Amino acid sequence: MAGALDDSGADLELVGITKRFPGFTAIENLNLTIPAGSFFALLGPSGCGKTTTLRLVAGLETPTAGRILIGGKDVTDSKPHQRPVNTVFQSYALFPHMTVLRNVAFGLYRRGVSNPLGLAHEALRLVELDHLAGRRPAQLSGGQQQRVALARAIVNKPALLLLDEPLGALDLKLRRQMQLELKSIQDDVGLTFLHVTHDQEEAMTMADTVAVMNKGEIEQMGAPEELYELPKTAFVANFLGQSNLFTGNVVSSSATSIVVDIAGTKLEVPRERAQRHTGLVTIGVRPEKLTLLVEKPQSRSAAGASGVNVLGPGTVTDVSFSGVSTQYLVEVPGVGTITVFAQNMVFGPVVNRGSEVWVSWTIDHAFGLADHEEVVPRLSD
């Protein structure tokens, strides 16, 4: 199969794309380049403009301004049927009046490719559904329909494959299975995949590059590990996993780090991990990077000298045990609630509700953001 679909896809370039609908702007001046052969995920909450972006690339919407280039060719004014792009729709949109085989062969017939049925069978074998080629979509399960939709798209060897939350309708177990399957198909066929999703875990497991979108703009883009370990904005820090964020003034800075005063405690952040180095800044650290201490550590004079930041004392207000890890909520006066994930290396929780604790983390795990958290009450994840 890999031999049959050996095109490696094409670059996608969005240049200054703006899309306005009557009454609101979905996308504002979006610039984005997706290199050929990559598995690219657009991640964001609903209404952030990610599906609109996908529809613009597919040609189902027309941009208000900007250009769309696929493989260097300007397709902004091309109709959807003229673009070398195929979509796996969120609803699958399989034609109900055709068999599975006819659905998969549809695009091949339209382009006059020779041996359409043979290629369709081949694509169905790739998604392991060839034995159901004669069925109608309504006779298939959700997961099978999803695979037919995938086969119907990739059989055309598009320069670019668009996936619009294709796994959204599946249950958790099937979704995991399909995530792995999609990734292995992408490895096999080597097409450029543009995947739109609101599921941060899905984006991180599947994509090699993730762009986090918010309010019609890309907040941050990079490899999943990079985004997770070094979020640059409060939105990314909170949308991609959880974060403990603190806001305070920079009180001193050196060539290697900055020191921020958080309610009287000095916390250090490596200079290259901080987006801003002066004034009021928001810094953060991931909950699993934190260590709970039941005694005040013997801190040496200045913060950072020991290579760790320490915050406390605080009171444990909640302990929830979830098997692999335990989540503690620690209320530190003047700072707020800190979330700590601790691996359960020993039996059960280490500290109980009401205990007095200190929280510490390695300075290298801290990050400094370019903006501040919006003061909107958020439901915790």
Place this chain on the structure above:
Amino acid sequence: MAFGAFSNVDTPVIDAPRRRSRAALWLLLPGVVYLGATYLAPLVSLIVTSLKAPDLVNFDVGRYLYAFNIGNYGTVLGEYWPIVLRSFEYAAIATVAALLISYPLAYFIGVVLRKYPLWQALALILVIAPFFMSFLLRTLAWKAIFADEGPVVGFLQHLNILGANAHLNGTPFMVIFGLTYNFIPFMALPIYASLERLDLRFLEAGADLYANPATTFLRVTLPLSLPGVVSGTLLTFIPATGDYVNASPQFLGSTQTTMIGNVISDTYFNLSDYPSAAALSIILMVLILIPVGIYLSLTKTEDLL
């Protein structure tokens, strides 16, 4: 208490379906009686009438005796087959014309106007509005509009499209026009019902899979709206074939445009030749069933790719 609850469980569970099926039969009874009285009995009576023979002993107009005079069928068919043929021809042309007019109309209301529910409702009311007035009156209105002294004929004569002594009323064109006009709602509404349910994401999928708008229409929209097209054409073709209003000289037709419905009506009411009228009715019924059966079996093949 608990045991009592358990001991009661078995009986109703097993009995319920049987009792329900008997109830269903009782509920069916009024319908069966109604169909028997208003459909089956008249049909049998029609067949019996079609086989009757004139009373040669006490001859009188409209007096016929029970017989098995199967020759009635041959006689009427021999005499009226050109008119039967003409009826099918007019009805077929009118059905195609009504389809060509109704499909875009139904598409406009069901798909284009979907974004504007108020306009959609208004357009639907406009399609149904003619029903608020008797179709006899509406057909007569067309007769006035297309009259020799009327505006249309005058205008067409002025443009030299029609000759000085030409008419529109009484021509086959007028009869087909009337049939088309009168049956458009019956064609448009079922097609609208199909198109109104059409998931527009299928059209996007078609475009995404390299089908241009025309191909998407032929391969996706049309097959998905086929149930509406089939019921619309049947609701138009069947009654149009037997129609006797549009073709009658009192309305849009003339003696040159007589359809089989007019013959049946004349034979029955004017000639009181009940056996011939009944035989013609049955012939018409059977002849309609043949194309309808072929049509239905053709359109049942869902795989139209």
